[in-house]
Amino acid sequence: MAELLDAQSCESWLLEQFHPAGFKCAHCGADVSEARIFRRGQRTRLADYRCKRCARVYNLYSGTIFAHKQMRPQQVVLLLCGIQKDESAATIAHEVGVSWRTVYNLRRKLRTNGSYRMPTNGAAKKNGHGEGA
Numbered sequence: 001m002a003e004l005l006d007a008q009s010c011e012s013w014l015l016e017q018f019h020p021a022g023f024k025c026a027h028c029g030a031d032v033s034e035a036r037i038f039r040r041g042q043r044t045r046l047a048d049y050r051c052k053r054c055a056r057v058y059n060l061y062s063g064t065i066f067a068h069k070q071m072r073p074q075q076v077v078l079l080l081c082g083i084q085k086d087e088s089a090a091t092i093a094h095e096v097g098v099s100w101r102t103v104y105n106l107r108r109k110l111r112t113n114g115s116y117r118m119p120t121n122g123a124a125k126k127n128g129h130g131e132g133a
């Protein structure tokens, strides 16, 4: 696992997990080659892409349960490993440096969805209480 934990490797690993069919615009489906990087997230250090076809912005986490989570790729990888090893939310939270509630919510979403992708039809919205991080 240690060799995965530089930012670049984590990003490419997550790319394979989140976008097995290829990294595309989350809005119009244009290939990432039709987008340009116009900034990097301050906390996530993640590239934000501006699609040349639809002019909207997306990143590696778009369309997944990690969208809008201000987590760096290394943190996401650590968290997923912890979940896979069935560690407690408190242990994972400590390792990753996020609140246990964040771990708890993400793990629950992961189990409910059965994948990293968010359901596209919005049907899974039962009680949309905010998740304080």
Ligand SMILES: [Zn+2]
Pocket: 025, 026, 027, 028, 029, 030, 051, 052, 053, 054, 055, 056
């Ligand atoms: Zn687009």
